[in-house]
Amino acid sequence: MIEVYNLCVKKGNKEILKGVSMEVDKSEAVVLIGENGSGKTTLIRAISGLEDYKGEIYIDGFEPEKGGSEKISVLSQDFNPVGYLKVSEIMGFCDFIDEEIIKELGLNALFNSRVGNLSGGERRRVGIGFALMNDRPYIILDEPTANLDISYINRLINLLRRKVEEGKGLLIATHDILFAREVGDRFVFLRDGKVLYTTNEEGFNYACTKVFGTNMYTEVMKRCV
Amino acid sequence: MIIILILLAVLLFLLFTFYGNPNSYIVENLRIPRNTIAFLCGGGLALSGVVYQTVLKNPLAEPYILGVAGFILLGYTIGKLFKVEEIGLAISSVVAVLSVLYISKRLPPKHMLLVGVGVNAFSVSAVLVLYSLLDPYSLKESVTKTIGVVPYVSIWAVFIVSLITLLVFFLLMLRSRNLDLLSVGELEAVSFGVNPLRERVVSLGLTTILTAIFVSLVGLVGFIGLVVPHIVRFIHSSVHSSVLPLSFLTGGIIFMGSDFLARTVIYPAEIPAGVFSSLMLSPLFIGVVWRLRHD
Numbered sequence: 001m002i003e004v005y006n007l008c009v010k011k012g013n014k015e016i017l018k019g020v021s022m023e024v025d026k027s028e029a030v031v032l033i034g035e036n037g038s039g040k041t042t043l044i045r046a047i048s049g050l051e052d053y054k055g056e057i058y059i060d061g062f063e064p065e066k067g068g069s070e071k072i073s074v075l076s077q078d079f080n081p082v083g084y085l086k087v088s089e090i091m092g093f094c095d096f097i098d099e100e101i102i103k104e105l106g107l108n109a110l111f112n113s114r115v116g117n118l119s120g121g122e123r124r125r126v127g128i129g130f131a132l133m134n135d136r137p138y139i140i141l142d143e144p145t146a147n148l149d150i151s152y153i154n155r156l157i158n159l160l161r162r163k164v165e166e167g168k169g170l171l172i173a174t175h176d177i178l179f180a181r182e183v184g185d186r187f188v189f190l191r192d193g194k195v196l197y198t199t200n201e202e203g204f205n206y207a208c209t210k211v212f213g214t215n216m217y218t219e220v221m222k223r224c225v
Numbered sequence: 226m227i228i229i230l231i232l233l234a235v236l237l238f239l240l241f242t243f244y245g246n247p248n249s250y251i252v253e254n255l256r257i258p259r260n261t262i263a264f265l266c267g268g269g270l271a272l273s274g275v276v277y278q279t280v281l282k283n284p285l286a287e288p289y290i291l292g293v294a295g296f297i298l299l300g301y302t303i304g305k306l307f308k309v310e311e312i313g314l315a316i317s318s319v320v321a322v323l324s325v326l327y328i329s330k331r332l333p334p335k336h337m338l339l340v341g342v343g344v345n346a347f348s349v350s351a352v353l354v355l356y357s358l359l360d361p362y363s364l365k366e367s368v369t370k371t372i373g374v375v376p377y378v379s380i381w382a383v384f385i386v387s388l389i390t391l392l393v394f395f396l397l398m399l400r401s402r403n404l405d406l407l408s409v410g411e412l413e414a415v416s417f418g419v420n421p422l423r424e425r426v427v428s429l430g431l432t433t434i435l436t437a438i439f440v441s442l443v444g445l446v447g448f449i450g451l452v453v454p455h456i457v458r459f460i461h462s463s464v465h466s467s468v469l470p471l472s473f474l475t476g477g478i479i480f481m482g483s484d485f486l487a488r489t490v491i492y493p494a495e496i497p498a499g500v501f502s503s504l505m506l507s508p509l510f511i512g513v514v515w516r517l518r519h520d
Contacts, residue, residue: 048415069415076412082282083517084455085408085463092464093405116519130413 001025002047002072002138002169007055009042009193016042018193019055026137029160029170031180033211034190040173041077043190044142047171048074059138073134077142077173079127083116087126090115094133104155105129120147132159138169145176157183177208226461230474237478238264241485258383260481263375263498265390266443267453267480269435271472272397274450275465276432279408280425281325283334284517287450288436291337292344293321297433297440298370299348302355310441318437322429349445373446373499375484386438393431394473400428401465408463446499448506449476455513479505 002024009017024030049064059068088111105125189197197207274287288294304313356367406414457471483501
């Protein structure tokens with residue numbers, strides 16, 4: 001279990017996270033929802049052990065810098081490897097190669113390309129593939145749907161649900177609430193570095209309305225219909 | 226690939242050593258040490274290039290272009306003024322590494338290169354002024370220091386330099402997987418148990434030791450560190466367990482060849498070896514920049 005208690009992170013004089021508590025269990029997908037600047041990425045960096053923090057973080061009982069961060073596989077918000085790396089080389093650094101993930105993310109066609117020549121969406125797919133093909137109990141994805149088109153978002157949802165069924169614990173940060181609603185089991189709403197709501201599907205609409213001012217979920221659904 | 230390069234290196238080493246039928250004194254005391262130093266210098270510079278480019282995630286980074294080598298040469302020259310070259314070298318190396326680490330977190334890669342241009346211009350000018358203060362007749366020596374000329378050194382010095390270079394090489398080889406992961410991303414590397422900051426400090430520190438040694442012995446040699454890793458990545462792969470040894474060998478062969486040309490073209494006089502390596506590699510440098518224009 002990833003456990004976060006009363007987490008505070010300061011950058012310079014600015015408090016980014018002000019006492020965040022949350023947890024992620026195995027076999028569930030927890031989605032962090034919040035506007036830009038609400039602290040999603042900082043929370044993920046703290047769990048990975050890249051931020052100085054006050055409070056407590058335990059991953060299966062270990063603090064991040066004491067072996068905890070080795071239990072998670074991460075996709076960073078700006079997945080941006082050195083431009084001269086080839087996609088096949090990046091895949092070679094993974095723990096295993098899953099042909100199905102490669103196929104679903106359409107990575108076969110990119111294998112011989114250099115990362116520097118990929119488009120934003122293509123690079124994102126490579127990053128997702130990298131995060132999913134490592135053998136860790138927890139997977140953390142920061143804005144996985146950024147730059148992805150709708151068909152890949154659907155395939156991503158299927159891939160992620162399959163990972164949950166396999167027993168992985170997922171923590172996904174996003175501001176795409178449609179994607180969030182489909183992929184998540186539980187939802188943590190962040191604003192200004194604080195957790196406003198932690199809810200399951202039933203409270204999703206209510207929390208959305210409270211956090212974003214209007215019922216964004218139904219708004220977006222209306223737009224789609 | 227590695228075997229071919231090793232064979233080529235050995236072959237060229239023997240050719241350059243026994244070229245022109247020299248007597249055994251020349252071979253043992255002059256040519257073997259000098260060829261070895263040239264080879265190690267080229268290899269060491271290429272290693273530094275590999276590490277700088279990966280660790281700073283900047284495909285055009287290397288000690289020369291970032292001004293690190295120039296700054297260390299300045300430190301060395303100031304040290305020389307007070308007859309404490311080693312202290313000058315040590316202080317300037319530490320300052321250079323720390324400032325690179327500090328600046329790289331705060332400036333985009335392209336701006337870092339421009340800072341390097343500034344540091345270089347300042348350092349080279351200051352070195353020329355200091356040398357002329359030291360001894361007005363040593364201006365020629367100072368000019369060759371800023372281009373790179375391979376000295377004749379004792380066999381003991383060669384032994385020590387080889388030992389340090391090979392040690393750094395093996396330590397970097399042990400970290401090759403960490404370097405691979407770091408080139409994918411910081412967060413991604415962390416989940417493999419890599420500590421990004423420690424990795425940066427250690428690998429930059431190791432290569433800067435090499436930079437300091439070769440700046441003090443040979444001077445400023447440009448482009449090998451920048452271009453050679455890209456040649457290797459282009460021809461072979463970007464995985465560090467092969468980029469490191471292949472770059473080391475290729476850099477060594479290129480600089481040993483440059484030094485050979487430097488000694489023979491206008492024999493018995495001599496041109497700085499750095500002239501030939503720059504002559505060969507600067508067009509390739511432009512090619513590299515062109516190839517990476519989309520990154």
